[in-house]
Amino acid sequence: MAPPLCRLYLITPVRLDDLAGFGRVLSHALDAGDVAALQIRLKGAPDEVVAAAVDALAPIAQSRGVAVILNDRPDLAVRLGCDGVHIGQDDAPYAEARRLVGKDRIVGVTCHDSRHLAMEAAEAGADYVAFGAFFPTATKAAKTRADPEILTxxxxxxxxxxxxxxGIQVANAAGLAAAGADFLAVSAGVWSYGDGPAAAVKALNAEIARGLAERA
Incomplete structure (x- = not known):
């Protein structure tokens, strides 16, 4: 049996006022350790702002083998050449998102703290399901609080x-990796980390390894 895996899934800040500067920060962060995916999440931004962000950031991520996932907008994900889309329960239904992006792109679905919603998404063909929030977060207003047992x-x-x-950060990452997460989605826990995003990626990967050792 293959050993369990858990990888980092980064989410951008909700505003990117300096794309060139953030691109440099992102490059250093991705070079600091294993990252599976980058979700570009600019809630409420005009299409042209989202397009500019994808144009600037996707090449940085994709050149390092990091999948680029666009939040909410399957139509834009296709037009802008993203690797997939992440949809919430209040966004386009899974079937509509899949129809728009096709069978070869990733579609991930927010399922809050509900195994029922997750099973529906998985049975429909979602590439991943997302549970949370596990900890308090300032990134968005969390509607639900999930228990790590749901991962197990x-x-x-x-x-x-x-x-x-x-709310995932260095201090609590190991427990979620140990509980059974395949990916840890982190935003502020990387970009606002005291020693900088690159140090956060390195530290998070170390904590993931520690959690996986417990799970093995």
């Missing part, structure tokens, strides 16, 4: 990968 139960019963999201 999911891992034992389902094949579709699960993403843990919400």
């Amino acid at each position: 139960i999911w891992q034992e019963s389902m094949q579709t990968p699960c993403v843990a999201i919400g």
Whole structure:
């Protein structure tokens, strides 16, 4: 049996006023350790702002083998050449997102603290389901609080990968990796880390390894 895996999934800040500057920060962060995906999440931004962000950041991520996921907008994800889209329960339905992006792009679905929603998404064909929030977060208003046990139960019963999201930082990452997360989605825990984003990526990967050692 293959050893369990858990990888980082970075989410951009909700505003990117200096794309060139953030691009440099992102480059250093991605070079500091393993990162599976970057979600570009600019809630409420005009299409042209989202397009500019993707144009600036996607080449940085994709050249390093990091998948670029666009939040909310399957139509834009296709037009801008993203690797996939992440949709919430209040966004386009999964079937509509899949129709728009096709079978070869990633579609991930927010499932809050609900195994029922997650099972529906997985059975429909979602590439991953996201549970959370696990901890208090200032990035967005969390509607639900998830218990790490949901990751363990999911891992034992389902094949579709699960993403843990919400308030994740270096201090609490190991427990979620140990509980069964396939990916840890982190935003402020990287970009606002005291020693800088690159140090956060390095530290988070170390904590993930520690959690996986417990899970093995």
